[in-house]
Amino acid sequence: MQFNLTRRSLLATAIAGFAAGAVHAEDKPPVRFIVPASAGSGIDMQLRSVAPQMTKALGQPLVVENIAGAGGIPGTQQIVRAAPDGNTLGWVSNNHAVNPSVFKKMPFDSLKDITPICVIGATPFVLVVNPKVPAKSVKELQAMLKAKPGKYNFASSGNGTIIHLAAAQLLDELGVEARHIPYKGMAPMVTDIIAGVVEFGIISVPVAQPYVQSGALRPLAVATRQRVASMPDVPTYAEQGFPNVDINGWFAVIGPAKMKPADVNRIHDAVVTAFNTPEAKQAMAEQQNVIRPMSVADSRSYFETEINRYAGLVKKAGVQLD
Numbered sequence: 001m002q003f004n005l006t007r008r009s010l011l012a013t014a015i016a017g018f019a020a021g022a023v024h025a026e027d028k029p030p031v032r033f034i035v036p037a038s039a040g041s042g043i044d045m046q047l048r049s050v051a052p053q054m055t056k057a058l059g060q061p062l063v064v065e066n067i068a069g070a071g072g073i074p075g076t077q078q079i080v081r082a083a084p085d086g087n088t089l090g091w092v093s094n095n096h097a098v099n100p101s102v103f104k105k106m107p108f109d110s111l112k113d114i115t116p117i118c119v120i121g122a123t124p125f126v127l128v129v130n131p132k133v134p135a136k137s138v139k140e141l142q143a144m145l146k147a148k149p150g151k152y153n154f155a156s157s158g159n160g161t162i163i164h165l166a167a168a169q170l171l172d173e174l175g176v177e178a179r180h181i182p183y184k185g186m187a188p189m190v191t192d193i194i195a196g197v198v199e200f201g202i203i204s205v206p207v208a209q210p211y212v213q214s215g216a217l218r219p220l221a222v223a224t225r226q227r228v229a230s231m232p233d234v235p236t237y238a239e240q241g242f243p244n245v246d247i248n249g250w251f252a253v254i255g256p257a258k259m260k261p262a263d264v265n266r267i268h269d270a271v272v273t274a275f276n277t278p279e280a281k282q283a284m285a286e287q288q289n290v291i292r293p294m295s296v297a298d299s300r301s302y303f304e305t306e307i308n309r310y311a312g313l314v315k316k317a318g319v320q321l322d
Contacts, residue, residue, distance in 0.1 A: 030061035032088045036075025036095070038068040042123060042204065042287075043251050047091045049283040050274055057270035060087075071095050071160070073107065080113040084256040086263035089117070093251050094162040097306035101314035102160035103321050110307060115255040116299040117264055118271045121284070121291035122248040124224045125166055126208050126234065128217040129200040130193055138174070138221050138240045141200065145176035153179045155189035155201035160319040163189075165310060166202045166223070166247040168317040173245050180317075193217065204249055205230060206288045223248050230288050248290075250306075252299065268296050 035044045047054075047064060055062045067075030072095045082088035100110045127138070135141035145152055154171075156164035159182045171178060181198050183189040186207055193201050194216045205228055211217040212231065219234045223246050227236060237245040253271055255264070272293045274280055284291050294302060314320075 028060045029087050030063045031058055031086075032082075033062060033064050033091055034075050034079050034088065035064060035066050035091045036068070036072030036079075037066065037093070039066045041068075042206075042249065043091060043093050045287065046251055046284075046289065049287065050280045053274035053277045053280045054270065057274040058267070059270075071099050071102070073099060073103070076110075076114075077107050079254065080108045080256055082256045084115070084259040084263075086255065086259060086267055088256065089267065090114075090254045091251065092254055094247075094249060094306070094310075096252075096254075097303060098160065098162060098165065098310045098314070100307060101311040102319055111303055113257050114303075115257055115259040115264060116303045117253045117255055117296060118268045119250060119252040119294040119299045119302050120271065120275060121289050121293070122250040123287070123289050124205045124222050124228050124248050125163075125202050126205050126212075126222045126228075126231065127170065127200065127202050127220045127237075128193060128208055128212070129220060130196045130198075131215060131218050132196055133199050133218070135220065136218070137235075138237060138242055141220060142174040142176055145171075145174065145178055149177045150179060152200070153181050153198040155181050155183060155193055155198040157186045157189055158182050158184060160314065160317075160321055162247065162249060163202055164319070165313045165317065168313050169247055170202065170242075170245050172313070172316060173242055190217075209288070221245075224290060228288065229285075251289075252303075264296055 033047060035047060037043050044066060051062050051064065067078055072092065076090060076092065076096060079088065079090035096110055100106055129135060135144050154167050156167055158164065164182065186203060189201055190203060190207065192198050194211060208217060208219065209230055212219050219231060221237045221240060222228050222231060222234050223237055227234065237243065275291055275293060
């Protein structure tokens with residue numbers, strides 16, 4: 001497996017003018033935060049929107065670097081190769097846990113070669129259908145798909161993406177079949193659901209919201225513990241009898257392997273502090289992210305659980321990429 005390491009990266013200017021409390025930040029090296037996704041993507045916006053608060057909490061300048069492509073593998077490869085001194089960190093998503101099962105060969109171990117520091121939260125996903133689809137609940141969709149196995153189509157943002165696996169988990173839980181239509185990204189898949197080319201799909205709540213409000217898409221369920229504030233009338237899967245459908249777009253801070261526990265704990269505490277500020281809470285609410293920072297130990301366990309969980313889903317979905 002070969003990766004093009006030509007980097008389309010955006011280096012953010014080190015954030016100056018630190019707020020009071022960032023002790024001697026100018027005397028410390030900058031923290032290089034690698035985002036294995038393109039500038040302007042969901043996880044990129046998450047980090048950039050809290051960068052001032054992260055700078056203050058860490059007491060160090062922050063530099064954000066985007067290394068996109070190949071499911072985030074080239075970017076993550078730069079994280080695992082970095083010195084474990086706490087000055088190079090990664091801001092990763094579900095792809096990190098999905099890739100070991102999707103790709104035939106990986107240039108690193110997704111658990112052994114990293115240090116999970118903090119799983120911060122998630123962007124909720126919502127199941128949507130074209131308004132002409134008669135189903136108005138998950139059980140009605142289940143009945144519709146059972147009545148005519150393989151007749152209906154669902155869209156995803158690409159083979160092996162978290163959107164694909166979220167739909168695969170749903171179909172497995174419902175015990176039904178539907179034809180998978182992969183697209184190159186979320187925008188074209190949404191376009192075709194709206195046009196009725198495909199009947200349904202799972203997308204992020206921020207992407208879905210304007211189309212739901214306009215009536216271009218009908219939401220059936222959100223994959224969160226409680227209802228989403230921006231879609232209060234949309235029930236959860238659990239409310240409809242399907243508590244095991246629970247994939248959302250999580251995001252986390254990681255570092256290279258063999259980091260010192262003191263550095264890990266310092267960075268973890270800084271992340272939690274940053275996300276507890278009013279500014280960060282407002283930014284996350286505007287992006288409709290659900291914030292529940294995990295401990296260092298729970299973050300490692302979560303990575304292990306997610307890698308194992310996606311391995312099963314990838315196998316059932318029959319996805320394998322070179």
